[in-house]
Amino acid sequence: MKTIGGEAELQQDKYNTYFTDSGRSSLRLILRSLNLKLVALPDYLCSVITDVFVQEKTQFTYYKINNDLSIETSTIDDNCDAVYIIDYFGINHDYLRELPLVSDKIIIEDNVFSPYIENTLQLKKWISYNSYRKFSACAEGSLIKSNIELNSDLIHNLPAPFINAKYKAKRIKYEYLNRNLYSEENYLHQFKKGEELLDQQKEIFTISPQGFNQIIKFHESLVCENKQRDQNYQILKKWIVPVSFHIPDFKSFFVFSCENIQYIRKKLMNHKIFLARHWPNSYNISSSLYQNLLSIPLDPRYNKKDMERMSKIISKYLY
Template sequence: MNPIGGYYGLELPKGAFSWHNTPYTFKSGRSSLHYILQLTKPSLVYIPFYTCNGLLDSFEASNTNYLFYEINHLLEPDELPDLSPNEYFLYINYFDVKREFIGTLSEKYGDKLIVDCTQAFFMKGNGRSWFFNSCRKYFGVPDGSYLYMPNHIHSNLPAVKNEQYIVSHLVSRFNGHAREGYLSFLENEVLCGPEIAGMSKLSEYLLSHINYEEVIDIRYANYNYLDTVFTEQHLFPPEPCDECVPMVYPVLLNKFPNRKSLAEQDVFIPTFWTDVKDRKHPGFEIEKLLTAHLLPLPIDHRYNLGDMERMVRLIKHLP
């Protein structure tokens, strides 16, 4: 029932832009993964050690067993397991530069492959395997994830849209107060947990107003500029893929990067992922090296070449 009278709400006419063509939307990547695990009920899922603990939340919520595997310097497993009945293999499209390898995995595993595209918003499903992403890792929205299923699998949409979110961090950043909104950002991250719920109406509206082609062009321009500066320190040679839209520019330094010094100059570089070094597992040396030394430099649509130049100067003068 539409209430009549009273105060006004947000004026949010639906926009004309879209990128994804799946009806399956969820409140977060963790929520999408929880839904996949609940639907497929695997006996075991192989997952990369180089991931955040947020991924593990979905396994705990669905009571699903998992086993870590190692990756090499190309961010690929050295050995691929032969899956037993009802076992699945999960792979992360790191920084959206692993599409060709994912094609190989999809040919091998079919609907037993789950592709985590939380670092690859622009990748769509291929009809053979499972794909899910995360909207708020790419855009200023409170929640959201798109899920692609194998073509032969059909299921019901989530019955309830997410209403458990906050937007004060988005408003703070919009008003130029990024530091002040950080605690609210962390609060909202907790709300974007593995519970199964559909994407919020607010995120659906906001995402319909984004010019995705323009966003992609800006990412390419920023990435290409950084590549002229850091090509010798690039994490690994990118795949020859015209459709890849890199999330970041990954620079691997030969020393521990001083993120605190950069943050003091309002350059905030994330760590992928502190959870890795905190796990008490022997081995996994490449994963721990990446966590300690990798600088995933922002290249998104909020920044221009002048911003890239300032970031480069600060990095080159790190203590």
């Protein structure tokens, strides 16, 4: 007979879970918790990742990422004890499932473009983290899931110094866009100040109560948001060829390749379309991806009309 009533039961999670203030803090927690001698990094990555490895004095080598954002697995150094894998814009490297490297090495999965963190490859030595700042309106927050225990004592139980400037910038931008108050320079100045504080930060902090609240609100609306993102993605796909054949579960950005990236960005700015370039090649790594990729945000700020307008304008300069 089934028991009814009382406090609800809860199955124990088989993964360790941690929250930090940002993706780079999560990476610092991982590196400070593990004694890694050599980590294989992809040759297409945000320079902040490399910065953290250099600052944490963790040795690394590069492996090749193909033009479709897949991994050239033969270029991964056999001597490394960990492989850093980036799920570019939410793509899933499920083809790695049968390869020895996923069972022999520690896999650090950079999942900063997605709210979903799952051990889809069933890796035995697996750590993955995201960054809510990359795909939502949240100003802070990074979730880590791992079947390797990390040193949570390294996380300061305080909000990070950068968040006040970020929240102020977001509030001013809202007032500027919706109530015609302040100026563009006002919020750009605050965003820059927040980024400078984050760049200076070397300690690891937790999320503020405001940050937790924003993350909860984001997940509450996730079903509706996913529908809008899917619709936006499909509209763009009719006009523009995506760089990757893989369609992510959570569509953060629509990423496409173009040869004359500076020319196209400048032309688009005349139409009030400002597209992010992923990423600046601060370490002069020999990969053409740094010069060729642009991304279009897919979040619910933009509707069908916005996507169609962008599609027509961008395709005119691309093809």
